[in-house]
Amino acid sequence: MAEQKRARTLPLRKTQPRQRSRPVVDLNVLNDRLGYFVRRLQVWVFQDFVRRLSPIDISPAQFSVLVVIDANRGLSQAELATTLAIERARLVRLLNHLERRGLTQRLPSSGDRRRHALQLTRDGQAILARAKALAEDHEAALRQKLSAERYQVLLELLQEF
Amino acid sequence: MAEQKRARTLPLRKTQPRQRSRPVVDLNVLNDRLGYFVRRLQVWVFQDFVRRLSPIDISPAQFSVLVVIDANRGLSQAELATTLAIERARLVRLLNHLERRGLTQRLPSSGDRRRHALQLTRDGQAILARAKALAEDHEAALRQKLSAERYQVLLELLQEF
DNA sequence: TATTGTTATACTCTATAACTATA
DNA sequence: TATAGTTATAGAGTATAACAATA
Numbered sequence A, B: 001m002a003e004q005k006r007a008r009t010l011p012l013r014k015t016q017p018r019q020r021s022r023p024v025v026d027l028n029v030l031n032d033r034l035g036y037f038v039r040r041l042q043v044w045v046f047q048d049f050v051r052r053l054s055p056i057d058i059s060p061a062q063f064s065v066l067v068v069i070d071a072n073r074g075l076s077q078a079e080l081a082t083t084l085a086i087e088r089a090r091l092v093r094l095l096n097h098l099e100r101r102g103l104t105q106r107l108p109s110s111g112d113r114r115r116h117a118l119q120l121t122r123d124g125q126a127i128l129a130r131a132k133a134l135a136e137d138h139e140a141a142l143r144q145k146l147s148a149e150r151y152q153v154l155l156e157l158l159q160e161f
Numbered sequence C: 001t002a003t004t005g006t007t008a009t010a011c012t013c014t015a016t017a018a019c020t021a022t023a
Numbered sequence D: 001t002a003t004a005g006t007t008a009t010a011g012a013g014t015a016t017a018a019c020a021a022t023a
Helices: A026-030 A034-052 A060-071 A077-084 A086-098 A122-146 A148-160 B027-031 B034-052 B060-071 B075-085 B088-100 B124-144 B148-160
Strands: A104-108 A116-120 B102-109 B118-122
Touching: A026 B060, A026 B124, A034 A060, A034 A116, A034 A122, A034 B034, A034 B060, A034 B148, A060 A086, A060 A104, A060 A116, A060 A122, A060 B027, A077 A086, A077 A116, A086 A104, A086 B060, A104 B034, A116 A122, A116 B060, A122 A148, A122 B027, A122 B034, A148 B034, A148 B148, B027 B088, B034 B060, B034 B124, B060 B075, B060 B088, B060 B102, B060 B118, B060 B124, B088 B102, B118 B124, B124 B148
Parallel strands: none
Antiparallel strands: A104 A116, B102 B118
């Protein structure tokens, strides 16, 4: 994806009638749309995360799945899907992929024979440990990009959401 | 998507000792990841936007394209793509779609024969007017969901980003 | 009847590469 | 050589519907 230069506050042109506060391209109502800026941030976050975890080839969705399985060993696919707002059907393929890589397992659930009890393999736990370290680097980069204060305020606001 | 109540640092509840404040499923490190919550919010925003603009069948990306073309008549596809962080290749298909619906036009650019000068048709302007009204409803819904104060703080923080 | 996991389909989006016509 | 627009392709992600096994 293309680099996103906001131009909005970029001091690129030397002489611009109304100073360089005027954007090169007018965003019009988008300038007052929270949804627009949330998407821009989300795109940045996603790309930085993917780049940093590329050595172990773990996507944001895969990371969240590994984290939640590890913290809730034996939970079902339906519970996992609901928790992470992933479609049940999509989760099936995601788990197939992780299982093929030898990171997760579907064990028979005691009691309800419809369910699978999910858990990580040893390899899965090892990958998760590396993933968590890299994800912390990513989070640190995000904190630096936003400034520590803004990061903190944002995190607290969004946690309540 | 599932409703997400975070409960973690909310000063909203008066007394919440150790009751059902504990989530059914443990999110582990995800609880401290800004990126995770940004995605949750982004998903909510996207779905609400799509639902509200479904009567005129305009997606968030299409909306942003119409807005920026209208506010910058004659700009090129490359400029538009860079501004909105859309891939050049993706923008081609997006504009093909809007053009087939009779909402946008690619006119010859004076001077550089490689470029197209983009502009809205009359129908495009009419649709954009309706889209802006519906998008304002969406924004109002978002403001209510977050509370007016949180909405304002978030908007100001993210605008600087 | 409802739920769990699964398969299938269609559509959108992202990420690339390569091509053409201009500059 | 570089840029603007285009085509093509592969892989994710989203949204549905339907099915078998089980509750």
